[in-house]
Amino acid sequence: MKRDRRKFHIHTFGCQMNQADSGIIATLLQNEGYEPATSEDEAGIILxxxxxxxxxxxxxxxxxxxxxxxxxxxHPELIVGLAGCIAQYRREALFGDFPVLDFLAGPDNYRDIASLVAEASGGCRVSRLDFDATETYEGILQSRVEPLTSFVPVMRGCNNMCAFCVVPFTRGRERSHPFGSVLREVRELGLGGCREITLLGQNVNSYCDPQSGADFPQLLEAVCREAPGVRIRFTTSHPKDMSPSLVDAMASQPDICQHLHLPVQSGSSRMLERMNRGHGILSYLEKIRLIRQRIPGIAISTDLIAGFCGESESDHRQTLELMREVRFDSAFMFHYSPRPGTLAARTMPDDVSEEDKKRRLQEIIDLQNTISGELLREAVGTVVEVLAESESRRSAAQLMGRTSTNRVVVFDRGSFQPGDLVRVLITGSTSATLSGKTV
Structure with missing residues (x-):
């Protein structure tokens, strides 16, 4: 197949923020006359x-x-670019590591990608890796493939210097999108038929409107008014910024989904202090209790790191105990790997053996799978509201969707279509999925 130099294909790695950024990049390229390719095989630009x-x-x-x-x-004329956090983090060293690359663009430099493509087409290897503390891509609506669910960034960057985390070094300092800009995007999505919007930020609940000073609870309430009937989610939250007013906003707005992702990383306050997390386990548990008191039935998910610098077996057992106490619906689970430039990599020995890291991680995974399976089995016999998202992978006679608590449900479609809100009686469960029939 011949490659078209005016067509691009974006391959997205990582988080939901990256998915939103890919939509921004696509819009910026289309504004310059480029077109999305139907596949990477016809693209003249792969990013x-x-x-x-x-x-x-x-x-x-x-x-x-x-x-x-x-x-x-x-196809030697093919232009290959690398954007986002790896580009910002590894910088021009990537050209030596990967000769196939023609250009690099950091997270604050997406407006330059079209000019980078033009320069690379002339035979140059080029990069734009400048931080811009004012860049929020305000007014640029993402090019979206999925019409039913959308990600809306409301802030970029992070001021929390967690010892293990590279985000402040790749995304820069926190800056919030203007209140009105967020509401305009949300309003357009709601009018366009979007059924679920996820508000995004590296630390979304530290949002602060640069003009009025409005905080995240105020933004949440305004978003619900702007797009009535549209489900609203948000991620990622930091425990230290999980305020009572935010819990109240979640409890008072029926369109806000009953799911909260609240990363804890470790069950040991000693480890949280080493991680520079800004909170301890007692304060975390107090917030969990408040959340569950105000929002009965809410599902809580988290992030967990096994084998951080200096972690003892006692610290690890405290993580397992926290999991048993909180009973997270799900978790992103990893063993620690040093990221160059972070506080931990600069000042702390990576002194937990690879064998212990992997064993502890497996124990965390096994326990979480057990808890998740138990919670799903407890849902059997209940009636839940499901937003149908797509056909099931196994059969066009079934639909797949998610509950407000972010649980995946597969059910016989009958006359329903993706985008419908459906009441489903849960009749069965696996380790990760619920199944049911419409009622």
Whole structure:
């Protein structure tokens, strides 16, 4: 297949923020006359939008670039770019590591991608990796593939210097999108038929409107008024910024989904102090109790790190005990890997053996799978409201959707279509999925 130099393909790695950024990049390229390719095989421009949070994310980029190398061998005119956090983090060293790359663009430099493509087409290897403390991409509506659910960034960057985290070094300082800009985007999505919107930020509940000073609870309430009947989610929250007013806003607005992602990272206050998290386990548990008191039935998910610097077996057992006490619906679970430039990598020995890291991680995974399975079995016999998102992978006679608590449900479609809100009687469960019939 001949490659069209005016067509682009974006391959997105990592978080929901990256998915939203890919939509912004696509809009910026289309504004300059480029078109999205139907597949990477016809694209004259292949762009990787990347994540640097986990070590395995970096490895995945390398594997994919090996795949792209074969394309470029057959089509030397193919332009290959790398954007996002890996570009900002590893910078021009990437050109030496991956000769297939033609250009790099950091998270604050997406407006320059069209000019980078033009320069690369002339045979230059170029980069734009400047931080811009004012860049929020205000007014740029994402090019969206999925019409029913959308991600809306409300802030960028992070001021929390967690010892293990590279985000402040790749995304820069916190800056919030203007209140009115967020509401305009939400209003357009609601009028366009979107059924669920997720508000995004590296630390979304520290949002502060740069003009009025309005905080995140005020933004949440305004978003619900702007798009009535549209489900609202948000991620990611930091425990230290989980305020009573935010809990009240969630409890008072029926369109806000009953799911909260609240990363804790460890069950040991000693480890949380080493991680520079800004909260301890007692304060975390107090907030969990408040949330469950005000929002009965809410599902809570989290992030957990096994084997951080200095973690003892006692610290690890405290994490397992926290999991048993809180009973998270789900968790993102990793073993610690040093990220160069972070506080931990600079000042703390990585002194937990690889064997212990992997064992502890497996114990965390096994316990979480048990808890998740128990919670799903407890849902059997209940009636839940499901937003149908798509056909089931196994059968066009079934639909797949999610509850307000973010649980996946598969059910016989009958006359229903993606986008419908459906009441489903839960009749069965697996370790990760509920099944049922419409009522």
């Amino acid at each position: 990787l939008n990347t994540c640097a949070v986990r070590e395995n994310a970096v490895e995945r980029i390398g594997h994919y670039l090996q795949h792209v190398k074969g394309f470029k061998r057959k």
